[in-house]
Amino acid sequence: KTHPSKTHSDDSMNKRACKIEVPERLTVSHEALVKNGLVDRCVSVPVREATDADILLVHSEEYLEAVKKTPFMTLEDLMEFTQQYGDVYFHPNIYHCAKLAAGAALQLVDNVMTGKVRNGMALVRPPGHHSMRSAANGFCVFNNVSIAAQYAKQKHGVERVLIVDWDVHHGQGVQYCFEDDPSVLYFSWHRYEHQKFWPQLRESDYDCVGKAKGAGFNINVPWNKVGMQNTDYLSVFFHVLLPVAYEFCPDLVLVCAGFDAAIGDPEGEMCATPDIFAHLTHLLMNLADGKVCAVLEGGYNLTSLAQSVCQTFQTLLGDPTPLPVNLDGPSALVLTLKVDCKFLRISAVLYCFHFIKYLSHFSPADLPTFELSTKRIKVVEEEERTEKVEEEKNTEEIVWPDPPKRVSPCVRTAVVLPDGVDCPDGCKRFTDLHPDPLLGKKLDTSGIMQAVLGLVLPLGYQYNPDLVLLVRMPDCRISESVWQQLIGILQGLAQEHTLVLMQVKQFGQLQ
Incomplete structure (x- = not known):
């Protein structure tokens, strides 16, 4: 995720067009769903634009009014507007698209909570989990999942919402929105590398667990190395997320479904294969009476993105999960863990502390001493340095086998x-x-x-x-x-x- 150019010329802006958050992310995903016969098995939910009232459930009126003006700005004005925020691109049509993205998430929530569909996934652009109350950030304009959570509580009387964020970047916008709210349990694993990986926030570390009444309802699993595999993802679900989630007993599960955590992605640099998302989805479907709403976030390798989307859809449709692959036994980090989880919230959070410390190789003595803050940290990078790093990256193609074919028997039970x-x-x-x-x-x-x-x-x-x-x-x-x-x-x-x-x-x- 890189900053747009600081120059105001139209030619320069075109040259700095985003190279990874591209329209093809949606087209290849939809084409894969069609090719695998999954679209015909789904109920197509009409999309609507989110209203001002919907957006104001999470965002400030000042921010909304500012974004409303973007369709009428010149490219030069858009460039100047963009530079207020971190790592985001504004286009004359992005306000309309952002309203549709948030509205799609709300339509999905409506249909699931009223029983019209059992579960579902919204394929949307722009993504949302980095967007904050008064700021766009990280390709995100409106925080789709946060709006959906507040909407579910307000319109459908949902008392407890679990938000699972398996995007490889920390969804700080979601965390900020609910950090003092005990009715929303937010879980995020993300590439962190001791605060060196974007968004480079102190608040993304494992010891940021919420505040005030929301203390204990925010769980961060910071990966301090790349190359995490299927076993690591499952281990975190088994030992961290699910024990707390079952105690929390959600009425609705929302997923920030970012597939930049899959193999081959240039942002994540992880090694989990797409079929692992079938298992993660299955484990979540046992919560909240199966009311699961997944909303697309990141995912920038078009091959693993499309495969991961299909794996998630097939599980939501009820197809048997594939045989797990590339499981090399319990993670060495898990084997060193000797902490007893008593299924009490305080104990569970302490359990998470110890488990995540092992995962991150991070000692409390090494923690920075500055105060926690919910203030957005704007990352400033020199373009020359960014381009040099990109050129020096290993460009060797990563190859992995296609996910195993999944067949649903004609007689299920x-x-x-x-x-x-x-x-x-x-x-x-x-x-x-x-x-x-x-x-x-x-x-x-x-x-x-x-x-x-x-x-x-x-x-x-x-x-x-x-x-x-x-x-x-x-x-x-x-x-x-x-x-x-x-x-x-x-x-x-x-x-x-x-x-x-x-x-x-x-x-x-x-x-």
Whole structure:
């Protein structure tokens, strides 16, 4: 993300046109969805422009009125207007596009919260998670996801919103918006490199957890090196995000879906393959009764972007997740972790502290001593230096295999039932079977989710099974909700090849 030129000439402005946040990001993504037959399986939601009232849920009136004037500015005036802000490009049509981007997110929220669709994804430009109350930033004009979160609370009475930001850049605009709000849990992992990577903010570090009533509701995972892989992404979900998310118990999950965290991206320089986003999406779909709204943010390698978008869409559509690939066992950083998470918010946040410190190789003694601030830090770079660094970058092409093909079976669920028991709607009846009684032990539900997230899932993904077998005995004390969560979570393994054996008591007899 680089600054526009400081010159006011039209020719110079054209030469400095952004080379990575380009219209092709949307066209290649849509073309991939069409090619894979995914568009025909989706409900197309009409897009509307966000209203002033929508935008003012997050942004100041002064900022909105300033942006409204941009369609009528000359290129020279636009250049001068742009230079007030960091790392953003203004075009005469960007106000209209930004209203459509925010409005698309709101339309998606409306349709999900009213039950018209179960979940969805909005492919939008410009992105939004860097935009702040009174400032454009990082290609972002209006903060699409933050507006959607406030809108969901105001219009649909949503009490708790989880925002998951897997873009490779820190979404400081979202953090600033909700840092004192306990009704919104914001999670972000991002390339940080000890505050050397854009946006180079002290507030992006792991110890910035919110303030006032929002303390503990902001989680930052700063990557202090590049090349993070699938295992690292899953480990952070298992050990940091999901334990806190399940305790938070959101009514709605919003995803800042930036795919610059995928392999081949020039900004992220990470090594996670596109299929990992299928698993991350699946894990989030077990929260909030499946109400998940993903909104596109970054992603600048057109190949991995399109593949990642397709993987996310297929999971939202309910296709079985692919077999996990490139899992080299638990991360060495995870193996060194010896902190117990008690599923209390304070303990969970402390747990995150210790875990993220290991991930970042960052000692508290090394932290800068200046005060935290929500004031935007404007990054000033010399153009000559930026261009020189770009030229010196290794231009060797990164190659990775295409994601595995995902096929959804025509019959998704089959059941085996005793005689006289009706088959549930949506299931296919199998041949009647009366198995011998299975042996089992009473299972205390205390800490079951902790065991699943911290032990069963990491081991399961490492083992990579072809079949998942779950057995529930009559004296099992696991509640129905926990049992449903257990089944849903473990369906991320073995391409959803899951067999559930349930032994029940009926009229005093074992069936």
